Amino acid sequence: MIYQTEEQLLHKAQQAEGKTFGEIDQYDRVKNERAKGHLGQIVEESFFGYVVNSKKEADFSNLEIELKVTPIKKNKNGTLSAKERLVLNIINYYEEINYTFHTSSFWTKNKNLLLMFYLWIPKQKRADYKIIKSYLHRFPEEDLIIIKQDWEHIVGKIRDGKAHELSEADTNYLAACPKGANKSSLRKQPFNDELAMQRAFSLKQSYMTTLVRSIINKDNLVHIANKEELQKKSLAKLLQDRFSPFIHQSLTNIAQQTELQVNTKSKAFLQEFVSALLGISGTKLNEIDEFAKANIQFKTIRLEPNGRPREHMSFKNINFTQWLQEDWNSSWVKNYFEETKFLFVVFYYNETKKCNPNRELHFQGIKLWNMPKTIIDNELHTFFLHLQELIHAGIELKEVRQKNRTIVQNNLPKADFNNICHIRPKARNSKDKVALPNGDKIIKQAFWLNNTYIENIIKP
């Protein structure tokens, strides 16, 4: 059946709300628990009644609307998230470089998306997943400006012969995500002999999560930039410009010019500082639209007079059982650094603590950073495998008596293992332990980036 108008199509799509895939499926496809694309195909065939295709134009080509069936999940705290990124069309490295954004394969196929969200529930059968919302998505103009910048970045890399260095966290909303059975799905690229992973355009999981929450929960986030500003400069440049007037000023000075409450000890300090400087005092950082969609995480860095942070930078605690079981491609550490961008907010001290215990922080600047693909593929990968072997062999624990305490030494990778990252404790106290796969207990450990690596990242 051909839908003549958008209204007709949307009206039909909304009739699927509340239905399960088992109810929709007419050809017994739903019994196949393995084939990944099948839920979309069931909707295409059994609900809309058209033949599954992989054409360049959108599914409902007369209306230029592309159909996407995509999962959402409920978090422990009750909020909703997109379960995955939304994978769009595969990038043809030889063709995409000949287009402009408006003639690109991305835009041709995906300018209007009919999104059908279903609720994914762990261990539930696919037949029982329920469609909860059908929604026609048109990219808001502010989003589209950033997406266009993202597309230019991706195509720019291909044109520079760097398709093999494409990485998801390079861009903000639109990404080039890996697509293929495994990492051996390699393709040729036009300006370099090196083979590149097959990739597809995708909307980041963070972008989709923000979308889900605005559609279903009617969440409204705060924008830090308007269309006019974004048209003139990238998000990165815009951030630089917002922060640059305060560079080299002490926090006391900055406080006088903003509504900032200076309490550097406060846990909300970074939050208050950044929102004051962005001109949106009182807004929490996770309520900022651009950062939520691009999955930008904030980290504070405090430099000593020698230009190096005194402390390493900590991340999530390690789940050793999970680390042992997962393979590299599905591992937390790979996915986290591939998909997360960081906004480092950098401060420095003029004097050492010894010299002046009441020394004051000064603002040095910001750095928008994501881990480069080469580091992820080499150092981080090796680190992952090494730790896996250690866990497999059983981590060695040895009690050592010190002056006033007893410590437990271990053979986990230290800061000198690869000069990038290491494992160190992060716990309440020495009784705050987790079980290792072999049954031993170890003080909770976290993943850390070395302070020397951080120092290099933020070096001008």
Added chain:
DNA sequence: GCATGATCATGC
């Protein structure tokens, strides 16, 4: 002064 292990403080 660095490397490594331990712990504090706060918010939810």
Added chain:
DNA sequence: GCATGATCATGC
């Protein structure tokens, strides 16, 4: 009670 960001303590 726990996760997270931040910082301390000891030995070399």
